[in-house]
Amino acid sequence: MLKKLQILSLALLSSLSLSVSADCKLSVRVFDFAPQFVQDEQGQWQGMAVELIEAVLQEANCSAQFNNISWKRALHLLEHGGLDIMLNMSITAQRQKYLHFIGPLRDETMILVTPRGLESEISNLSDIKKLTRRVGILRGAYYGTEFAQKMQQDTGFSEKFEEANSTDVNIGKLKKQRIAGFFNDKYNASYILQNKLDGTQYKIQPLILNQDFVYIGVSKKSVSAETRELLDRAFTRAQSKGTLKKILTKYGDSSP
Missing domain, CATH: 3.40.190.10 (Periplasmic binding protein-like II)
Structure with missing residues (x-):
């Protein structure tokens, strides 16, 4: 009986993850500034920050929609639900009111x-x-x-x-x-x-x-608690696999 309950619990958790990630496309702030963000001739975004967030989203079975937005404008959109994610964010008391922080991402x-x-x-x-x-x-x-x-x-x-x-x-x-x-x-x-x-x-x-340390900032307004939890677990997996460290090393960033 206990084994059946365990199997049922795992099935429910799996179902929850699938339901969250079935249509999981999140808007991510970028800004054309190498080496963090670089837009190639085909309009595709590359760079260290882009690779870091893509590694986390891949673990969560999510994808990114990159939006080229200034820093100040992006903060406003995060607070009011017009943007889902911004990278390289310091934690402040004001930002904690409207952001869920995942990380640390780098030093x-x-x-x-x-x-x-x-x-x-x-x-x-x-x-x-x-x-x-x-x-x-x-x-x-x-x-x-x-x-x-x-x-x-x-x-x-x-x-x-x-x-x-x-x-x-x-x-x-x-x-x-x-x-x-x-x-x-x-x-x-x-x-x-x-x-x-x-x-x-x-x-x-x-x-x-x-x-x-700086973190991934996730909007509490536009991203559900379930998806935020999914991203937390995805970050932990990407970190434990060494994926994030490999990206930082590739770009010459010596963050621990």
């Missing part, structure tokens, strides 16, 4: 990219106030608790920043000497210095703005 270290001829080294946040030009930041991005507090409490500090919708915009501003530098993840910044900026003219400053 992220936020740093500052500037010209090599900058007037002084930037080793801490207070040094930024010495700069004669502003620093570029992404609209809606999270740069850590210390940065957020200083932005609220120190007007002289908060006036030193200029928002943009993308890192490419900040790169363009830096080349034209409109900003003193911009914040970015260290992994992405290393790629930028090799492919989008002349590494002999620009560098990464000693300042470590924030270091923390």
Whole structure:
């Protein structure tokens, strides 16, 4: 009798998984920025972040519909049910109200990219106030608790920043000497210095703005609790198989 009950339970769980994944197509935010997201000539999306989410979705028998959306706009859509998934997200109290976090996906270290001829080294946040030009930041991005507090409490500090919708915009501003530098993840910044900026003219400053894990953010508004649970289990399987680590290693990301 016990064996029959166990078989029945397994059958019910299997049926639940199949019902959730039968038509499991989830919208995923992308943005044309290598090496995380790259759109080829045929319009197909590739890159490290794309491969990571595809590996998780494959384990869940789901597929992705990629939507090219700015960071700030994507946050709004996630909150209101117009988008299902966004990658490389830091956990904040505000985001936890409308997002379910899966991961951690990888380790992220936020740093500052500037010209090599900058007037002084930037080793801490207070040094930024010495700069004669502003620093570029992404609209809606999270740069850590210390940065957020200083932005609220120190007007002289908060006036030193200029928002943009993308890192490419900040790169363009830096080349034209409109900003003193911009914040970015260290992994992405290393790629930028090799492919989008002349590494002999620009560098990464000693300042470590924030270091923390980033996650897959799943909308609580548009994605059911059953599907979120399915994705949790899929991530665990992809991680235990070493699939995610292989992708990170392939792209030269040394995240644990």
